[in-house]
Amino acid sequence: MFTIDAHLDLSMNALEWNRDLTRPLEEINHREKNLTDKPDRAKATVCLPELRKGNIGLVVATQIGRYVAPENDLPGWHSPEQAWAQTQGQLAWYKAMEDAGEMFQVNNLETLEKHLALWNNGEASEKKPIGYILSLEGADSLITVSHLERVFKNGLRAVGPAHYGPGRYAQGTGAVGKMTAIGHELLKEMERLNVILDATHLCDDSFWDAMDRFNGPVWASHNNCRALVNDGRHYSDKQILELIGRGAVIGGALDAWMIVPNWQRGISDPKTMKCNLNAVIDHIDHICQLAGNANHVGIGSDLDGAFGTEQCPYDLKTIANLENMADLFGKRGYKDIEIENLMHGNWLRFLRRAWA
Structure with missing residues (x-):
């Protein structure tokens, strides 16, 4: 079944992890077998060939460059200008993938329908480009609000104002407080340009502040449920109902600590913790x-977002295994049309409405 994944950090993997995502997955992992600089070395699940194997023909692909103030001990860049340069390098990688015929930017209804027609023409997917919708995870790299129009012209269609910790535009995971004054300006500019607000990573205060101020399209690319894993990274039922009321779609994430409670990073094991695809579906079903x-709701896997097989469902060895979720939905009693919506239809309906 054609599948959409609404959150993949492809350019981060290419440039910061130095992974050639055009190569087979086993080759990428073999090349990392002696590296120890990151805990997920040789445990990757994502590359372009595996996306094709899984019929994952359209993804929301990120740029990411976090600014950190002197008192902030999170990893990140020490100036917005450095963060901007990082995201522009990531953009250059996406453009290089387009030039090579590996990827295709989807940024309006025309390109969306053109890409869908290609992927649903009945031919094998091995040679087809992966469609990508460009998203900015954390807005810190926008040196000024006026930079948004510049990146919009490059194809950016969704922005998450915050990532982890305090930000220049909004407060993210682990922080508290409403959006900043320039964050409010950013929301106005996003609304003017019809840029999708990705509510993911907004702390509770900033989430409700954004909901009060923003009247454009909203989604949550990769979020799970606080009712199942009690952590501020996830949404409460009240927040989920707010998003539902606004016509949003929420992407179920596959990072193990977001799926099962009491996960300890670097210690817990997916199998021991019963972290599998069915546990992901528990969040989607909720x-x-x-x-x-x-x-x-749909899929926003966040696979290889600084973690690999050591911290994802044990019954997923490659992102192509997302296709197995369709059968698992069926076993939960979901009808065929509902399964299609969960795998791709909800994201498509959202985009067609947002871009109309």
Whole structure:
């Protein structure tokens, strides 16, 4: 089944992890077998050939460059200008992938329908480019609000104002407080340009501040449920209902600590913790039960977002295994049309409405 993944840090993997994502997965992992600089070395699950194997023909692909103030001990860049340069290097990689025929930028209804027609023409997917919608995870790298229009012209179509910790525009995971004054300006500019607000990573205060001020399209690219894993990174039922009321779609994430409670990074083991694809579906099903339908949730895996097989469902060895979720949804009692919506239809409906 055609599948959409609404959150992949492809350029980060290419430039910061130095992975050639055009190569087979086994080759990428073999090349890292003696590296110890990151805990997920030789445990990658994502590359372009594996996306094709799984019929994952469209993804939301990120740029990311976090600014950190002197008192902030999170990893990040020491000036917005450095963060900007990082994201522009990431953009250059996406453009290089386009030039090589490996990827295709989807940024409006015309390019969306053109890409869908290619992927659904009945031919094998081995040679087809992966469609990508460009998203900015954390807005710190926008040196000024006026930079948004510049990146919009480069194809950027979604922005998450915050990432982890305090930010220049909003407060993210682990922080507290409303959006900043320039964050409010950013929301106005996003609304003017019809840029999608990605509510992912906004702390509770900034989330409600954004909901009060923003009238454009909203989604949550990769979020799970606080009712199942009690952590501020996830959404409460009240927040999920707010998003449902706004017509949002929420992407179920596959990072183990977001799936099962009491996960200890670097210590816990997916199998021991019973972290599998069914546990991911528990979160997706919870959102469906709140909504009363299967129209507001999909997949936003975040696979290889600084973790690999050591910290994802044990029954997933490669991102191509996302296709197995369709059968698992069926075993939960979801009807065929509902499964199609969960695998791709909800994201497509959202985009067609947002870009109309």
